[in-house]
Amino acid sequence: MLRAYFIKTIAMVFASAMSLITVVNADTSREYQLKAAYLLNFARFIYWPGDSFDSENDKFNICVYGSSSFDESLNLLLDKKVQGRSIQVDFIDRLKGISACHILFVSGDEAEKFYEFKMQMPKHVLSVSDKEGFSESGGMIEFVRIRNKIKFEINVTQSTNAGIKYKSQLLEVAERLR
């Protein structure tokens, strides 16, 4: 009886451990799916001025700089629209020529490069990253994890300087405003 209970306990611990690993993997994928959705939502809660787009048929460009865990999850956005425009996702490896981008996601690895480049950042480009301290160091929106939930902080000053104008609802939802 005791032995059976022990075996059972062992089995349960094992099973739990195994399931934890799966959960962690699954969590990473889920996190980036969420972040992808957030990127779309950011785009939707920002007043994009008319000169952000060259023509009527211009797509809304989301640029991903550096390697990230987005992988396939950004593809979910491709059938979505922002202000009636189709979304295009570009993975870029250098910051030059990003003026066509509307949202620039900077991966954690490439944050330093962004900081160096930030002075040359063209206007009307929203910079987003999950690099800690991003919003303090010249970025605009920084994903933060709070109580196991994904939240974000907004550097309003930086954004305003870059001509980015948020809808109030977004500011209300932001975890922190700088």
Place this chain on the structure above:
Amino acid sequence: MDIFKTFSIKSKLLIVYITITAVVLASAFAIIMRIEATSSKASIVASLNIVGEIVADRGAASLAFSDVESANSNLRTLRSHDSIMYACIRTRDNEAFAEYIADVENIFSCDDYDENNSVKLSDRYVDIYKPILLEGQSIGAVQIKASLDELNKRAIKSAKISLAIFVSLMVIAAVVSGRVMNKITEPITRLRDIAKTVTENKDYSLRMRKTSTDEVGVLVESFNNMLDQILERDKALIEEKEKAELSALSAKKHAKETEKINIDLENEIRERVRIEEELQDLNETLEEKVQERTVELKELNEKIGDVARSAGMAEVASGVLHNVGNVLNSVNVSTSVIREQVRKTKAENLTRLVGMMDNHKDDIAGFISKDEKGMQIPRFLSLLSVQLKDERKKMFDELDELANNIDHIKNVISMQQSYAGSYGVREKVKLSDLVEDALKINLQGMSRHGIEVVREYENVPMMYVDKHKTLQIIINLISNAKHALMDSGNEIKIINIKVSQEDSMASIEVKDNGVGIAEEDIQHLFEYGFKKRRDGHGYGLHHSALVANELGGRISVHSDGLGKGASFKIVVPIDEQVSV
């Protein structure tokens, strides 16, 4: 409905009026409250819609970024709305995302969103649903549930106020309409009271004053007219009844009297029979006595007749003598006048003149032409001739008068002779001639006493009468009239004699305006021995009456009383042959 019939007109009117007023007022209040309730609900829904839109707008980011906390804080702002009991935000997949619960005692659940049904109304709650839109796409929905309790409370309160107003309005309407109704029904009520009094007391003299000209006024007038008629009929009935009672009473009395009279009559008849028997006995002896008496009376009557006849004749005779005397008086006077005339004749002057002329027969011419006295002779002669002529005329006149008078005497006497022989013989005469003869006998006296005779002779046929007797009557009547006039002392003395015919009767009426006859005397006038004149013999009129009777006629008298004249009338049949 039958009970309604027993109500008074006022009650009926009041009930109808109040009912109508109540229905109208209640309908008005109901409509107003209904409109108010609807509009209140509509305004609540409208304000909830706005609130819902705000929440939905603010909640869009919360939902987009799965920020439950900001969504909850967003919903908590609804606390300022007391009526909001519950609110929730749902995701696009109808999963509850955030909730607001105002009162833990009432647990509500978040409903699935149905975009075709954005408002749900129940008795106590109203639910509104608002989609949360992002980029024109619904990413979820907001539901807000508000309690209608407050609204209902307000509705109840306003219903209570309305009820209070309704009741007071009804009271006012009742009071006012009561007053107004009084105005309308008061005359009817009065009419009813008077009608009742009339029926109970049977006093039909009551009348109601007419105060208006409407239907009630007409009714009042008709009612009064009806009372008038009843009163009249009543009066007639009472009169009839009294009459009937009276006649019944008198009939009863009559019956009693008749009964009594019958008894009396029976008694009387019995008595009569007894007396009759006695009388029959007496009668037999009486008849003999009567026969004896009749004979005696007849004899007596004949004697009286003789006396009267001789008296009548005496009257005629005395009339004649009187007349003749009168005329003789005139003859005497005429003779004296002539004698005096002859005595005083101026013929003696002529003798003196002749003597004078004799003395101067030598020189007559010188005497006449030169002597003073002789010169007056021609004038004297002419004067004398005039005087003599005058004297001669006077003498002739007086002699004519004398001759007339003597002629008259001759006439009267010859007339007297003509009558004297005709006593008891009927002759054919003309009544007016008889009257004229009678007048002739009296004529002298008449003119002397200033009595005027008025004659009215109608054409009456000749008739057979005892000339003498008739004349006696006429003379008697004329003589009476003359005396009556002389006694009266009237200045104008008129005897009116009228001969006329009335059917088969001839009448002679002698009328005077003399002393007249007292009423009490008239009935005794024709009685034997009745005297009016002191110097009368008392059987003139009695005899006249008898004679008139003999002639088959009658004599009648009329007088309006003392001093008013009298009229005697003899009526004699014209054709009847009368035997004496």
